[in-house]
Amino acid sequence: xxxxxxxxxxxxxxxxxxxxxxxxxxxxxxxxxxxxxxxxxxxxxxxxxxxxxxxxxxxxxxxxxxxxxxxxxxxxxxxxxxxxxxxxxxxxxxxxxxxxxxxxxxxxxxxxxxxxxxxxxxxxxxxxxxxxxxxxxxxxxxxxxxxxxxxxxxxxxxxxxxxxxxxxxxxxxxxxxxxxxxxxxxxxxxxxxxxxxxxxxxxxxxxxxxxxxxxxxxxxxxxxxxxxxxxxxxxxxxxxxxxxxxxxxxxxxxxxxxxxxxxx
Amino acid sequence: xxxxxxxxxxxxxxxxxxxxxxxxxxxxxxxxxxxxxxxxxxxxxxxxxxxxxxxxxxxxxxxxxxxxxxxxxxxxxxxxxxxxxxxxxxxxxxxxxxxxxx
Amino acid sequence: xxxxxxxxxxxxxxxxxxxxxxxxxxxxxxxxxxxxxxxxxxxxxxxxxxxxxxxxxxxxxxxxxxxxxxxxxxxxxxxxxxxxxxxxxxxxxxxxxxxxxxxxxxxxxxxxxxxxxxxxxxxxxxxxxxxxxxxxxxxxxxxxxxxxxxxxxxxxxxxxxxxxxxxxxxxxxxxxxxxxxxxxxxxxxxxxxxxxxxxxxxxxxxxxxxxxxxxxxxxxxxxxxxxxxxxxxxxxxxxxxxxxxxxxxxxxxxxxxxxxxxxxxxxxxxxxxxxxxxxxxxxxxxxxxxxxxxxxxxxxxxxxxxxxxxxxxxxxxxxxxxxxxxxxxxxx
Numbered sequence: 001x002x003x004x005x006x007x008x009x010x011x012x013x014x015x016x017x018x019x020x021x022x023x024x025x026x027x028x029x030x031x032x033x034x035x036x037x038x039x040x041x042x043x044x045x046x047x048x049x050x051x052x053x054x055x056x057x058x059x060x061x062x063x064x065x066x067x068x069x070x071x072x073x074x075x076x077x078x079x080x081x082x083x084x085x086x087x088x089x090x091x092x093x094x095x096x097x098x099x100x101x102x103x104x105x106x107x108x109x110x111x112x113x114x115x116x117x118x119x120x121x122x123x124x125x126x127x128x129x130x131x132x133x134x135x136x137x138x139x140x141x142x143x144x145x146x147x148x149x150x151x152x153x154x155x156x157x158x159x160x161x162x163x164x165x166x167x168x169x170x171x172x173x174x175x176x177x178x179x180x181x182x183x184x185x186x187x188x189x190x191x192x193x194x195x196x197x198x199x200x201x202x203x204x205x206x207x208x209x210x211x212x213x214x215x216x217x218x219x220x221x222x223x224x225x226x227x228x229x230x231x232x233x234x235x236x237x238x239x240x241x242x243x244x245x246x247x248x249x250x251x252x253x254x255x256x257x258x259x260x261x262x263x264x
Numbered sequence: 265x266x267x268x269x270x271x272x273x274x275x276x277x278x279x280x281x282x283x284x285x286x287x288x289x290x291x292x293x294x295x296x297x298x299x300x301x302x303x304x305x306x307x308x309x310x311x312x313x314x315x316x317x318x319x320x321x322x323x324x325x326x327x328x329x330x331x332x333x334x335x336x337x338x339x340x341x342x343x344x345x346x347x348x349x350x351x352x353x354x355x356x357x358x359x360x361x362x363x364x365x366x
Numbered sequence: 367x368x369x370x371x372x373x374x375x376x377x378x379x380x381x382x383x384x385x386x387x388x389x390x391x392x393x394x395x396x397x398x399x400x401x402x403x404x405x406x407x408x409x410x411x412x413x414x415x416x417x418x419x420x421x422x423x424x425x426x427x428x429x430x431x432x433x434x435x436x437x438x439x440x441x442x443x444x445x446x447x448x449x450x451x452x453x454x455x456x457x458x459x460x461x462x463x464x465x466x467x468x469x470x471x472x473x474x475x476x477x478x479x480x481x482x483x484x485x486x487x488x489x490x491x492x493x494x495x496x497x498x499x500x501x502x503x504x505x506x507x508x509x510x511x512x513x514x515x516x517x518x519x520x521x522x523x524x525x526x527x528x529x530x531x532x533x534x535x536x537x538x539x540x541x542x543x544x545x546x547x548x549x550x551x552x553x554x555x556x557x558x559x560x561x562x563x564x565x566x567x568x569x570x571x572x573x574x575x576x577x578x579x580x581x582x583x584x585x586x587x588x589x590x591x592x593x594x595x596x597x598x599x600x601x602x603x604x605x606x607x608x609x610x611x612x613x614x615x616x617x618x619x620x621x622x623x624x625x626x627x628x629x630x631x632x633x634x635x636x637x638x639x640x641x642x643x644x645x646x647x648x649x650x651x652x653x654x655x656x657x658x659x660x661x662x663x664x665x666x667x668x669x670x671x672x673x674x675x676x677x678x679x680x681x682x683x684x685x686x687x688x689x690x691x692x693x694x695x696x697x698x
Contacts, residue, residue, distance in 0.1 A: 035439060038447070041454050042435035043666065045674025046277075047428065047462055048298060048309040054455040055312050061448045068444075082443045106677045148311075155304060162687065163680025170676070255442040255500055262558045264442035264500075276476045277682060279469065296532070297466040299475060301681035302689065313459050316452075317539075335405065 018194040020074045021094060022201065023135070024084075025191075025237050026123070027067030028095035031085060032245070033116060034060030035252055036103055045106050052152055056113070059145040066138045086256035090245045097236035098181035100245040107160050107170035111178050114153035114218065119185050120146045122211050126202035135200065154218045161222025172224060183232035186211065191237075278327055280306040284314055285322035292324050300325075367490050367517050367579040370422070370653065396597050401527040404470040412596055415589070417471050419598060420529055424464035425482045425489035427457045429663050433497040434506060442500060446550070450503065453543050460536045467528040483668050491649060492579045494657030501554050501561075501568035507547015509569075509576040509614065515540050516610050517580070520600035529598075548617070555621040562622075569618065570626045577641065578649040580607040608638055615639045 037057035044050035068081040079087075098116060103109045124146055127139035160167040186208035188196075195201035216226050234240045255264070277299040283292035295314050300306035306325040315323070359366050388407050395402065402408055431454050438454065441447035465475050481487035492510050497503060518540065522533045554565035581587060581603040593599035601609075618625050629642020651657065 038438040038451060041438055041451065042431040043670045045670070045677035047458055048300065048312065050431070051312045051455055051458050052308065054451050054458070058448060058451050058455070061444060061451070065444050085444055105673070152308060155308070159301070159681045159684040163684045164676065166676045167680030251439050254440055259558070259560060262561055263553060264446060276474055277678065296463050297469065298462060302685040305681065313462050316455070316459065333405065
């Protein structure tokens with residue numbers, strides 16, 4: 001739908017709705033991934049890794065809080081970060097399907113983390129130059145965190161890919177099982193197009209190229225092969241999820257649903 | 265997968281000592297130790313464990329095995345001679361109060 | 367509480383057939399409030415006692431991550447979730463500082479972990495209780511961390527340098543833990559009827575285990591005298607327990623919650639709160655391994671350790687490939 005002939009108020013509302021969806025996609029991805037990492041605490045392969053994963057979780061939850069708060073303001077219906085996190089059901093969540101995949105073993109967790117880190121690096125780096133001041137500020141902070149996350153995850157990708165025969169087998173299995181979820185990472189839709197037209201988000205095609213290059217470099221360091229581009233039309237960004245999200249939200253939202261309307 | 269109850273404790277990753285400079289202008293201080301498989305991981309662990317409250321602008325990690333320490337048994341030989349060279353201390357010299365800037 | 371195992375298990379520290387000279391000089395240093403550092407001469411019994419106490423403390427922090435970690439995924443707001451992750455992360459960090467301190471005494475982390483996982487090593491009894499509701503997270507912060515702080519502050523002045531320094535670091539980080547817990551309890555106690563009941567229920571279940579954290583009564587504590595002489599322990603179990611009670615009862619009153627002790631009363635002459643009788647049989651049962659969660663806590667740690675073996679091996683193998691050194695067995 002081209003913007004040209006649309007009345008100003010309608011156009012603004014449409015832009016506002018698109019912006020809200022756009023921000024929720026980022027927020028929900030950080031929230032769901034942070035939630036997954038929270039499951040590891042106390043169960044990591046070494047004490048140091050427990051702390052490392054907890055650090056990542058904290059950063060991601062922090063990003064989610066800032067982004068959800070902003071999405072709620074843009075939406076203008078009085079929903080704050082908790083109302084959005086705890087009172088929406090799965091079809092309303094707009095996170096990447098990749099984020100909701102289960103932790104599995106450490107290789108699965110690292111591959112999932114690394115793929116999203118590479119993605120966030122491009123998205124946040126571009127967003128730091130957004131015409132939307134709020135998003136630019138959030139992204140500027142997030143990109144620093146993501147650089148550390150990527151250092152952590154790509155370091156582990158290399159150690160696991162190029163470690164022992166067992167670690168290599170597990171990492172390859174993780175890559176095989178998660179690769180299809182990368183199809184949606186840079187698949188621009190009408191929300192992305194509106195954001196690009198408004199100068200809020202950068203076009204996705206160049207980001208996709210940079211992502212592919214970085215992924216190829218990291219896989220090379222891990223002595224793993226780059227899989228061919230996946231075909232996978234089911235996109236979490238459009239509210240289409242795997243069965244995992246329902247369980248994750250059930251656990252996460254339980255208290256607020258069981259005791260509605262109280263302060264915690 | 266190794267058996268957790270195995271008689272021989274599995275080897276740890278090597279031990280590293282951690283030194284942090286918390287602010288520009290200060291020196292690095294020893295804050296503790298940690299285990300890591302390699303130096304890059306050691307720096308990351310040091311950051312995760314010892315700078316959670318922004319206590320660092322610079323991290324040094326050194327493999328504990330590489331540290332050469334004086335032996336406390338030699339403390340007398342190493343440090344006693346310095347104790348009786350009191351002329352190295354400013355309080356040894358009596359300067360009249362009227363003299364400034366000394 | 368980190369002396370629970372010392373108070374109830376083990377033989378008397380073997381009086382070394384060490385020359386009177388070094389032992390007397392050592393005690394003189396202690397008496398003069400000098401710090402003992404890693405390579406200094408020390409009686410073997412001092413070294414062993416410290417290893418047991420420090421490692422028990424470290425194990426407690428690590429196992430302690432589990433009862434609270436249990437609620438991270440279900441924390442009822444994002445802020446509470448973030449604060450809880452940070453708290454549990456701190457506990458892991460504290461475990462690390464303490465393992466570091468223990469390693470300066472000539473024992474390796476691998477050996478200590480092995481002792482924990484095999485059940486040979488002890489950790490604080492309190493972590494063998496389950497966290498059944500969100501209010502338990504508040505109760506742990508308020509009561510368990512409160513008790514821990516009471517115990518830890520004096521240890522900041524313990525005679526062994528690395529342990530004292532680790533404790534200083536830990537104490538700095540600990541105060542937020544107790545405030546976090548108390549704030550949760552306050553919100554619940556002042557919330558809906560269901561929330562108030564949740565808070566009261568948590569207090570009912572955590573009060574006595576927290577009291578027991580301080581260990582057996584002084585009369586039943588075997589090694590207190592020696593630990594005090596070596597300035598590893600600075601106050602007796604009963605002294606710390608009394609301090610905790612005196613501080614905590616008014617806090618419960620502020621919350622509008624009832625301490626589950628019909629024998630609780632203010633004693634005007636001594637200016638202390640007197641509590642009813644403690645059921646020590648429960649304490650000893652839990653210490654023996656028959657508490658509600660002993661099995662689950664150890665199994666969780668064993669599972670994590672076992673599941674992580676291939677990861678640790680991979681990291682060591684990678685490091686060896688990329689530095690020319692031999693893999694695994696580089697235990698330095």
